[in-house]
Amino acid sequence: MPAPAQIRPAQAAVVRRRPLRRRTRWVGLAFAALPLAVYALVVLVPLGQSVQYSFFKWDGVSASTWVGFDNYVSFVTDPVLRSTFGHVLVLIGFFALLPIVLGLLSAALLTRAKQPGMAVYRWIFFLPQVMTTVVIALVFKRIYAPDGPLNQALRAVGLDSFAKTWLGDFTWALPALGLIGTWVTFGFCMVLFISGTSAIAPELYEAARMDGAGPVREFFAVTLPGLRGQLAIALTLTITASLRTFDLVWITTHGGPGTSTLTPAVALYKAAFQNPQIGLAAAIGVVMALLCLVIAVVITRVSERD
Amino acid sequence: MISKMERAVNYVVLTLMALIVLFPIGTFVTSALSPDRSGKPVGIADFQWDNFATAWRDAGFSRAMAVSMIIAVCVVAGQVLLALLGGYAFGVLGVVGDRVLFPIVLLGMMISLEAIIVPLYYQFRTLGLTNTLPGIILIHLGMGVPFGVFWMRAAFRALPRSAFESAEMDGAGPLRMLRSMAAPMARPAIYTLILLSFMWTWNDYFLSLVFLHGENQTATVALGVFQGKYVTQINLMAAGGLIVAAPVLVLYVAFQRKFISGMLAGAIKE
Numbered sequence: 001m002p003a004p005a006q007i008r009p010a011q012a013a014v015v016r017r018r019p020l021r022r023r024t025r026w027v028g029l030a031f032a033a034l035p036l037a038v039y040a041l042v043v044l045v046p047l048g049q050s051v052q053y054s055f056f057k058w059d060g061v062s063a064s065t066w067v068g069f070d071n072y073v074s075f076v077t078d079p080v081l082r083s084t085f086g087h088v089l090v091l092i093g094f095f096a097l098l099p100i101v102l103g104l105l106s107a108a109l110l111t112r113a114k115q116p117g118m119a120v121y122r123w124i125f126f127l128p129q130v131m132t133t134v135v136i137a138l139v140f141k142r143i144y145a146p147d148g149p150l151n152q153a154l155r156a157v158g159l160d161s162f163a164k165t166w167l168g169d170f171t172w173a174l175p176a177l178g179l180i181g182t183w184v185t186f187g188f189c190m191v192l193f194i195s196g197t198s199a200i201a202p203e204l205y206e207a208a209r210m211d212g213a214g215p216v217r218e219f220f221a222v223t224l225p226g227l228r229g230q231l232a233i234a235l236t237l238t239i240t241a242s243l244r245t246f247d248l249v250w251i252t253t254h255g256g257p258g259t260s261t262l263t264p265a266v267a268l269y270k271a272a273f274q275n276p277q278i279g280l281a282a283a284i285g286v287v288m289a290l291l292c293l294v295i296a297v298v299i300t301r302v303s304e305r306d
Numbered sequence: 307m308i309s310k311m312e313r314a315v316n317y318v319v320l321t322l323m324a325l326i327v328l329f330p331i332g333t334f335v336t337s338a339l340s341p342d343r344s345g346k347p348v349g350i351a352d353f354q355w356d357n358f359a360t361a362w363r364d365a366g367f368s369r370a371m372a373v374s375m376i377i378a379v380c381v382v383a384g385q386v387l388l389a390l391l392g393g394y395a396f397g398v399l400g401v402v403g404d405r406v407l408f409p410i411v412l413l414g415m416m417i418s419l420e421a422i423i424v425p426l427y428y429q430f431r432t433l434g435l436t437n438t439l440p441g442i443i444l445i446h447l448g449m450g451v452p453f454g455v456f457w458m459r460a461a462f463r464a465l466p467r468s469a470f471e472s473a474e475m476d477g478a479g480p481l482r483m484l485r486s487m488a489a490p491m492a493r494p495a496i497y498t499l500i501l502l503s504f505m506w507t508w509n510d511y512f513l514s515l516v517f518l519h520g521e522n523q524t525a526t527v528a529l530g531v532f533q534g535k536y537v538t539q540i541n542l543m544a545a546g547g548l549i550v551a552a553p554v555l556v557l558y559v560a561f562q563r564k565f566i567s568g569m570l571a572g573a574i575k576e
Contacts, residue, residue: 027480028399035392035451036407042426042448043414049425060428102323109319117317123562124324127331129569130558132509134526135547138533139334142540147344149333187327192570244418247511251530265420265512272424273516282424289421296416 047289053282060276071283081284084264087174088243091263094178095185095245096238102182103189103234107197107227108219125187133247140180141167141252167252170260177261180248185238192230200226232303239299240292264288338544345540357545364536365546369521370528375553377439377524378507381446385454385503386496388447393458394484398470414452419512427516442517446507453572454499461495462488498568501561505554525550 054071058064075081128136143150144166151163166176200222208218224231246265249255255262255270264284272281337345341354362368395401396408426445427436435441465488473483489496514524523531529550533543558565 024399024480025402025404028395028401029403030395031391031399031480031484032395032401032407032455035388035455036411038388038444038448039411039414039451042445043417043422043451044410046422046425046429047417049429050421053425106319106323110316115313115316118320119562121320121324122566124327126562126566126569127327127558130505130509130554130565131551132511132526132554134511134529135551138529138543138547139330141533142334142337142345142544143330145540183327183330187323188569190323191566195570240418244420246420250515251511251533268420268423269512269516272427278424278428285418285421285424289418292418293416 050282050285050289053279054286056279058276058278060278064279067279071277071279072287074280075283075287080259080262081267083259084262084267087261087263088245090174091178091181091242091245092239094175095181095242096235098182099186099189099238100231100234102186103193104224104227106190107193108215108223110194110197122191125191127187128184129188134251136180136184137248137251140176140183144176168257170257173253173257173261177245177248177252181242181245185241189234189238192234193227196227196230197223228303232299236296236299239295243288243291243295334544334547337540338548340541343539343541345544354541357541358549361532361542361545362549364542365528365532367525367528367546367549370523370525371549373439373518373522374508374525377443377446378504380439380443381450381507382500382503384443384447385450386499388451389454389458389499390484390489390496392451392455393460393462394480394488396455397459397462398483398488399480411452411455414449415456419449423512423516430517436517437519437522439518439522442513445513445517446510450503450506454503457499457572458492458495461492465491494564497561498564501557501564502568502572504557505565508554 055066055068056064057067057070142148145151146163146165150166154160154163164172167173169176204222204226205218208222213221244265245263246269249261249263249266250269253261255266265288268281268284268288271277271284333347336347338357339353339355340346340348340357341352342348392411396404396411401407430436430441430445433441435444469487469491470483473487478487509526510524511526511530514527515530518524518527529546532546536543536546
């Protein structure tokens with residue numbers, strides 16, 4: 001979480017800039033009033049209401065009844081809803097671990113010299129980041145289609161028995177979706193880590209080599225510790241993204257076949273807007289928000305520990 | 307200095323990774339240009355450029371693209387205004403209670419849409435703001451305040467202190483200082499904010515899916531509907547996809563540096 005790191009410089013500044021600041025802090029509040037009001041109206045108030053809704057059973061039309069923690073209980077006990085956590089764990093493997101490992105590998109393989117043409121590669125690696133998920137979903141629907149490039153390639157090399165309707169298969173739909181996430185994220189991780197390694201002092205590498213460290217030891221002793229901050233950012237972003245997956249699943253599989261690719265966000269959408277169990281939807285949202293917060297705080301804490 | 311060998315290895319690694327990124331997009335583009343319904347790739351001579359016109363017409367993109375554009379432009383304009391006010395207040399003037407207020411604003415970067423979407427929908431329904439453009443614009447603005455304020459605050463704090471002090475000596479009030487000095491000096495950061503904010507708004511799917519339908523459908527949602535109807539016409543579906551992706555892609559081609567540095571620097575935003 002960025003908050004603690006952000007507070008420190010601000011406090012230091014208050015001390016240093018007191019003469020200008022003291023007179024202006026009330027004016028500052030007036031300037032900040034509009035953004036704060038919009039933020040409170042759209043984010044803070046509904047956040048509180050989410051918590052409130054989550055303790056009620058409500059179908060959106062008739063009167064609501066207080067049910068205490070029942071909605072939270074059904075989120076963790078209902079087999080279908082509980083399975084969404086398992087799906088998220090699989091997605092974390094594909095959205096977070098795989099891209100980060102690939103990113104680290106490439107950052108380690110690339111020597112830290114500035115090469116001409118790097119800008120072009122960076123442009124390509126970031127391309128999936130600027131494309132809307134709807135289009136990415138369509139791109140891969142095509143790739144995974146029964147007559148799509150993937151199956152064609154398998155048939156061409158004689159692996160006909162492996163060809164399948166990837167997104168309609170109970171076993172393969174989730175990993176197939178996961179690989180889309182890998183494709184979207186690995187370029188971002190790569191660029192993040194490459195920029196990170198170029199900031200590591202060259203002396204550290206020289207020292208490691210003087211000590212007779214091989215490339216593997218060098219990676220674990222110098223590169224990996226040097227990338228700590230970038231790793232924390234990448235982990236936080238990708239893990240929360242796996243937890244929040246919606247667009248991709250909604251457009252490709254709607255959570256199916258069966259419920260084999262159901263994610264918490266898709267379950268929330270269905271509970272909120274399709275067969276209204278609004279209290280349950282709110283409870284799912286609250287749990288997701290808490291998990292995101294916990295993930296971010298834990299990762300930041302661990303990465304800052306020395 | 308690195309050896310020729312090392313340099314070659316670098317390029318092989320980079321090129322391989324780049325091909326993995328480009329291949330799926332490449333097949334999509336060739337599908338979009340194919341005269342064949344199944345999207346089978348064809349030679350340049352047989353490219354069927356009409357697919358874009360057909361998809362545009364059949365998916366009703368004129369309306370949907372206009373809606374997306376109106377939303378995106380309004381959100382970007384509003385976002386910049388809110389970010390300038392908030393960033394200037396927290397970064398330059400100081401705010402009463404900022405030790406509490408600023409962390410609360412930053413917390414917003416961690417709050418996912420899922421956590422607020424349910425009450426937001428039912429409250430907006432009571433207010434008659436669902437399925438209206440002002441309604442969704444307001445939500446985009448509120449969700450964007452934390453990043454905007456964080457971003458512009460950092461930009462203003464990077465400006466030289468002396469500029470503010472001498473402007474104050476000249477008797478400039480806080481509003482005039484913001485308008486005639488701070489904002490123009492922070493122009494690069496504002497441009498990045500404009501690009502990122504446009505991209506996030508244009509690419510949104512979840513919010514539009516929940517809040518807008520029928521006449522008010524955005525391009526991303528219209529594309530989702532279109533692909534559901536045209537499952538057998540891969541070439542038109544792909545053409546439609548490229549149409550929807552085009553505005554952001556054009557900006558990305560033109561301002562790639564700002565996009566990449568902005569996304570790396572703003573990576574702490576969700």
